[in-house]
Amino acid sequence: MVSFRGKLLSQEERLGDVLRAYRMRRGLSVKDIASRLGLAAHFIDWVESGKYHKLPGEVYAKNFVKRYAQLVGINVSAALAQYAKERLLPCIADDAKKNFIKRLSAWWHPGIATRVAGVLILAAVVGYVGLQARNIFSPPPLVIENPLDGLVSSIASVQLMGHSLPETKIQVNGREMITDTKGAFVETLDLTPGMNTFTIVAIKKHGAKTIIVRNILLEQKVSVAPSSGAEVH
Numbered sequence: 001m002v003s004f005r006g007k008l009l010s011q012e013e014r015l016g017d018v019l020r021a022y023r024m025r026r027g028l029s030v031k032d033i034a035s036r037l038g039l040a041a042h043f044i045d046w047v048e049s050g051k052y053h054k055l056p057g058e059v060y061a062k063n064f065v066k067r068y069a070q071l072v073g074i075n076v077s078a079a080l081a082q083y084a085k086e087r088l089l090p091c092i093a094d095d096a097k098k099n100f101i102k103r104l105s106a107w108w109h110p111g112i113a114t115r116v117a118g119v120l121i122l123a124a125v126v127g128y129v130g131l132q133a134r135n136i137f138s139p140p141p142l143v144i145e146n147p148l149d150g151l152v153s154s155i156a157s158v159q160l161m162g163h164s165l166p167e168t169k170i171q172v173n174g175r176e177m178i179t180d181t182k183g184a185f186v187e188t189l190d191l192t193p194g195m196n197t198f199t200i201v202a203i204k205k206h207g208a209k210t211i212i213v214r215n216i217l218l219e220q221k222v223s224v225a226p227s228s229g230a231e232v233h
Contacts, residue, residue, distance in 0.1 A: 015065070015082040016048040022072035037067055038158045038188075040146040044068070052087055056145060056161050056184050061087075140168045142202040142210040152217045153191060160187045164202040164210075171201045191218040 023033060030048075034041040046054045047064055055061040062080060069079035144162040151158065163184040164170060170177045170185050179185045189198060196216045203209045 013082075014050060015079060015086060016050045018074065018082075019068055019072060019079075020048045022074055026072055028072070033068065033071065035154060036071060037064070038153070038155060039064070040148050040151075043146065050086060052083070056163070056186065057180070057182075060161070060186060136206055137208065139208045139210040140165050140202045140204050142200065142212055144200060144212050144214065147214060147216055149214050150217075151214075152219060154219050156191050156218060158189050158191060158216055160189050160198070160200070160214075161185070162200070165204075167205070169203040171203065173199055189216075191216060193218050193220040 023030075030041050030044045033044050037044075043055065043064060046052070047068060052061050055064065062083065065079055065083045066076050069076045142162065142164050144160070146161040147153075147158050160172065161184075162170075163182065164179070166179075166181060166183045168179070168183055170179055172187065172189070177185050177187050189196075194217070196218060198214045198216070200212045200214065201209055202211075
């Protein structure tokens with residue numbers, strides 16, 4: 001059993017359950033954790049429920065686990081080791097699926113397999129040509145996973161995370177961002193007190209574009225001390 005002071009995790013415990021338990025012991029809600037880490041609340045739900053495949057990438061997933069563990073007081077090395085072990089489970093399931101398909105193909109009649117393969121190849125070629133033609137003239141997809149529009153933040157920065165098509169140019173308020181080979185991007189945006197507006201644009205090589213706007217409010221906390229001699233009611 002993991003202690004509240006950050007001892008190592010046991011082999012039987014699931015990382016998400018431990019993170020949730022430690023969060024609750026500190027009296028923190030999912031929104032509290034999300035606000036402190038500068039993330040949307042659904043990222044915290046995904047980590048706690050073990051849905052690591054929904055996170056934007058392996059590097060970022062490890063970073064989320066590390067920061068969450070530090071925040072609630074769990075040993076970071078043990079948390080990352082447990083994450084790595086749980087992340088392997090989908091791979092094991094994929095191997096079993098591949099073995100089943102391999103055995104099934106051994107029973108398939110060669111003549112039928114050839115005809116089916118020919119039909120599938122023809123359908124794939126026709127579909128590919130149609131898809132390429134549509135992609136040239138249609139605007140690119142643009143998904144912004146974080147932050148949500150209308151987010152109210154108490155910290156002066158927020159992480160922008162999203163994805164589009166590979167080789168699509170991404171701009172934020174006119175500034176070009178770096179994307180990975182899959183079209184994903186992550187950027188830390190600085191906030192100024194009051195309302196902050198960010199215009200995210202995805203631009204294809206042929207000029208088609210998609211625009212998404214995010215409005216983020218940075219709370220201003222102003223304390224006014226009464227002047228000496230002032231009458232207090």
